[in-house]
Structure formats: C-alpha cells, structure tokens
Amino acid sequence: MSTPTIPDQKVAFLGLGHMGLPMAKNLVQAGIRLTAFDVVPAAVEAARSAGLNTAESAATAVRDADVVLTMFPAGEHVLAAYRDGEDGSPGLLSAAPPGAIMLDCSTISVEHAREAARLAVESGRPAADAPVSGGVVGAEAGTLAFMVGGPEVVFSAVEPLLQIMGSRVVHCGESGLGQAAKVCNNMILGISQIAVAEAFVLGEGLGLSHEALYDVASNASGQCWALTTNCPVPGPVPTSPANRDFAPGFASALMAKDLGLALAAIEATGTSAALGRHTEEIYRDFRDTGGAGLDFSAIIDRIREATGSAS
Secondary structure, three states: OOOOOOOEEEEEEEEEOOHHHHHHHHHHHHHEEEEEEEEHHHHHHHHHOOEEEEEOHHHHHOOOOOOEEEEEOOOOHHHHHOOOOOOOOOHHHHOOOOOOOEEEEEOOOHHHHHHHHHHHHHHHEEEEOOOOEOOOHHHHHEEEEEEOOOOOOHHHHHHHHHHHHHHEEEEEOOOOOOHHHHHHHHHHHHHHHHHHHHHHHHHHHOOOOOHHHHHOOOOOOOHHHHHHHOOOOOOOOOHHHHHHOOOOOOEEEHHHHHHHHHHHHHHHHOOOOHHHHHHHOOOOOHHHHHHHOOOOHHHHHHHHHHHHHOO
C-alpha cells in the first residue's frame, strides 16, 4: 500500500471511545493537526495522556477545524451534536467554521445519516458519512475499511485522512450509502459468524476436532472472515477472541445494534431477508441475556447451551 498523502487540514475529533481514540492517535502520529474532545471526562484524560491536544468543549474543539470528525454511539447523538442545544449552547454546525467538512464515522441508520448531511449542507458545511469496519484491532493498526457516502468532491477531500486510518476506502455513492454498505456488510458478518459457530458445535457432536474442521473449511468453500480471523474456538487462530475468553474485538452489543439497523432497513425496503431477521433476533437475545460485553463470536456458547453440550 502506498504511503498516504498528509493533508494540510485541521481536524476536530469528537468521540474518543475504544475505536475513536486509536483512530485519533493514528492521525496525530501521521502529522495531522488535531484537537480532540469527548463528553466523558475519563476519555478526554486518556487522550491527553496519549499526547493528544484536547479541548474543554465540543464547540471549542471545532471552532477552527477544516474537518469535524465524529465517532458517536448512535444517530441520535450525531443529530443532537449537530444542532444547537435547547439552552442556546451552540451545536457543531454553529460552532464550526463555514465550509468545514462534517465527516461522521459513526455507525448509524441511513435515515439519520441523510438527515445529518441535510442539516450540514443547509448550514453551508459539506458532509459525508464514513462508517468503519475492522474493530478495535483495525483501529489500532490503521487497517480499517471505510465505506463513504457523499458527493465526489467531499470524498476526494477526506480520502487522504481516511487512508491514514484505514487500508481500504470505498466511495459508495451519495449521502447515506456508506451506512447502507455498512449495514449490508454486518448482516453478512452476523449470519456467517452464527453459521461458523453452528458448524463447530456440529463438528463437536460428530467427534471432529476443531483443528481438523478449521484446516478443511479455511481452505475450502466454507472459508470466510468469521472463520479465518474470528474463529470461535481457541487454537486454530491464536489472535481470535476465543483465545482470551471472548474479550471483544467487536462486542455482541454492537453487533446487535448493527443488526437492528439492518432490520430497520429490511423493513423499510420490504426486502425478503429471513436469515437477516433471525440473526438480529439471536444477537438481540444474546445481548439482553448476558452476552453484551463479549465478542460476538461468543454466540457459540449460546449454541452449545441450546444443544446441551459443553466445549
């Protein structure tokens, strides 16, 4: 991969959680002038300890930014941050300079992404949605995949920044279509993770070793990311969460959230998607019954419980 061009842009980075902080650190390490902020004081302190320049408020962070990058939990947070507060406090669209690019990397619904873009453009600020795939490991390594929705001219302006944080940046079309690509991708991922888990539990019942099944499937038509990177049993892939008691790379709560967005899109479009619907139901139940903080590959233990078997 070629070395990314370092753009001469001031970046305000808002949202310094498990994904946001390593993404911001990669920008700073590449030489980007960055000011960081989070509503959680501990997150601001972690950013400061990591050497990032931090601001006392969101409005202060964005006041001279060329690009305002947000990494928030949900669409409601993005829209609330963009708008002025009921108490008259300035939102991001009032506080950022005219012409500043509003770059949202949160995973939110297509509808929320389009509404955020509409608000930004009406305020005189270009916008793009650029959700990510790759989890915390990808954020730390700078190997995320970005799916970008927005005008071509905006995509061209933010692409060099995204290349610093990721190894693949794809322009998916107009505003909201980055989120559309993310929701489709994660529906595939959720379905395939369950399929891999069911196959390993079936293999256990048949007396097949984990290693033998992995060696076959990883080199045959069953090969997929859920198997070769996120293998749900310890051993075959030493870096998978199964080797550390399912400490998350991508938590089940986040998978349930993303599948909820997929379900909303399925219903809005009238798509026949039986597997997508059932996968959302499975992960929603897993989240609500103790699995929220585990990696989503831990769904294998729920399948074992239903089977009446142990690992």
